[in-house]
Amino acid sequence: MxxxxxxxxxxxxxxxxxxxxxxxxxxxxxxxxxxxxxxxxxxxxxxxxxxxxxxxxxxxxxxxxxxxxxxxxxxxxxxxxxxxxxxxxxxxxxxxxxxxxxxxxxxxxxxxxxxxxxxxxxxxxxxxxxxxxxxxxxxxxxxxxxxxxxxxxxxxxxxxxxxxxxxxxxxxxxxxxxxxxxxxxxxxxGAQSGKALTIISENHSAIVAAIHEQLERGTTLLQAMGGYTGQSRQVVYCVVAREEVVRVQRIVHEVDPKAFVTVSNVHEVLGEGFTYDVTVNSPLKRRFLKNKN
Known part of the structure; x- marks a missing residue:
């Protein structure tokens, strides 16, 4: 103890x-x-x-x-x-x-x-x-x-x-x-809670690019295999703020209406974009400095 x-x-x-x-x-x-x-x-x-x-x-x-x-x-x-x-x-x-x-x-x-x-x-x-x-x-x-x-x-x-x-x-x-x-x-x-989205789509590259560009949120690609087809595929994992879930869902729907998406609760998110002071080279910090100037 x-x-x-x-x-x-x-x-x-x-x-x-x-x-x-x-x-x-x-x-x-x-x-x-x-x-x-x-x-x-x-x-x-x-x-x-x-x-x-x-x-x-x-x-x-x-x-x-x-x-x-x-x-x-x-x-x-x-x-x-x-x-x-x-x-x-x-x-x-x-x-x-x-x-x-x-x-x-x-x-x-x-x-x-x-x-x-x-x-x-x-x-x-x-x-x-x-x-x-x-x-x-x-x-x-x-x-x-x-x-x-x-x-x-x-x-x-x-x-x-x-x-x-x-x-x-x-x-x-x-x-x-x-x-x-x-x-x-x-x-x-804590107040720093969010939502985690797991996205399975053949157009995962376009979805990742859209999330990076429109939301400036990070994503993670997970290597997976379909249980029925046995085919390997990339799964997109992304953690966003609660108010950003609808925007991600809209992005996924526009890129691939047939994509499989699950949303789950994430408690006390720590790290860049939530609690961590982002570096000068990050898009978020660059946008902040640009708006400030």
């Missing part, structure tokens, strides 16, 4: 603070629920008025002890910062109340804010304990996938919400969980 810098610890704490604001400001204020161990703590708050932070911390103590024995001190330290951060900040932000007349809007707001907080924690490599520790233990002993365990725990909590609070609240809480998961993905993967 990697040791973390002070900046990373601060990122985990900042994520815990943002998550707690979303928890108290939108979820609890509007009487919505959450998944995982925080969700259990929120249910105990609604039923017995137990403080969320203290309940969440107590629920994590036996799991942190087990994790110490199984995964070592550094894992518990990394996880403990997130657990303590959420426990403390969820109590310090109890005064934040943002009531919303429309519960659907409350769920959307809650999903965005809690997603940003959890995304910062996960992007730094931290966790908030609870279900994550259980998922790691089951993967270690039983080989069960972490995603399956986390989904199962969230499902159990939502079923408890249906019994304790009602189906309507459970549905809005599911909306918040879904939005939160999408925001978490966005924060972890």
């Amino acid at each position: 990697l040791y973390r810098s002070p900046v990373q610890w601060l990122m985990i704490l900042a994520g815990s603070l943002i998550y707690s604001i979303g928890l108290n400001g939108f979820l609890i204020t509007n009487h919505l629920a959450e998944g995982g161990f925080v969700g259990i703590s929120v249910l105990l708050l609604y039923l017995f008025h137990l403080p969320v932070g203290a309940t969440f911390f107590i629920l994590n103590i036996p799991l942190l002890f087990i994790a110490w024995r199984m995964f070592g001190r550094q894992f518990v330290l990394n996880t403990g910062v997130g657990v303590i951060g959420v426990s403390v900040f969820s109590e310090l932000t109890k005064f934040i109340h943002i009531p919303t007349e429309d519960r659907l809007l409350a769920a959307l707001y809650a999903g965005v804010v809690t997603g940003i907080g959890l995304g910062l924690i996960f992007r730094t490599g931290g966790t908030t304990g609870g279900a994550d520790i259980i998922a790691r233990i089951l993967r270690h002993y039983r080989g069960v996938g972490m995603g399956r365990t986390l989904f199962s725990i969230d499902l159990i909590v939502i079923l408890m919400v249906i019994v304790v609070i009602g189906k309507q609240v459970a549905m809005y809480s599911l909306v918040a969980l879904f939005v939160s998961s999408r925001v978490i993905d966005f924060v972890i993967e």
